[in-house]
Amino acid sequence: MRTSAQGKVHPSKELAVQIIDQLSDGNGSFRKLCELSNVHPGPMIRFICADPQLEEQYARAKEIQMEALSEEITEISDERPVETIVTESATITKVDNAGIQRNRLRVDTRKWLMSKLAPKKYGDKVAVDHSGSVDLGLAERLREAQKRLDEGQK
Numbered sequence: 001m002r003t004s005a006q007g008k009v010h011p012s013k014e015l016a017v018q019i020i021d022q023l024s025d026g027n028g029s030f031r032k033l034c035e036l037s038n039v040h041p042g043p044m045i046r047f048i049c050a051d052p053q054l055e056e057q058y059a060r061a062k063e064i065q066m067e068a069l070s071e072e073i074t075e076i077s078d079e080r081p082v083e084t085i086v087t088e089s090a091t092i093t094k095v096d097n098a099g100i101q102r103n104r105l106r107v108d109t110r111k112w113l114m115s116k117l118a119p120k121k122y123g124d125k126v127a128v129d130h131s132g133s134v135d136l137g138l139a140e141r142l143r144e145a146q147k148r149l150d151e152g153q154k
Helices: 013-024 030-036 041-049 052-078 097-117 138-153
Strands: 082-086 091-095
Touching: 013 030, 013 041, 013 052, 030 041, 041 052, 052 097
Parallel strands: none
Antiparallel strands: 082 091
């Protein structure tokens, strides 16, 4: 493997496939996986995009990553954060409000990320409601105005 002056590994097809596979398996973000592989993310993504086959694999890995995030949202939402307090006389279990807020933030962050990375599938749907009529007589009114102008110039 070739390395740069900074000690970073140069992108290669084998390394790209390895990072894409790890991305598909949900082992982290692209940036984190590049960091763990000692390669800069910028040159790696350019290397991937220069190869149509790698680019297709990367796109599919991102789709799989979105599905994994949607499953994580369900798992996080189903969690019930509780706090257990043990005293000499009793064990008390109560709802952990900080845990609930943390889970809400985790869910909202994943939803936001998904809406930005895959807006057609996970973005907010904007409903367009059009009521009223469209006046198509504009061209006719313009012709009449031009006619009046032409008559006024004579």
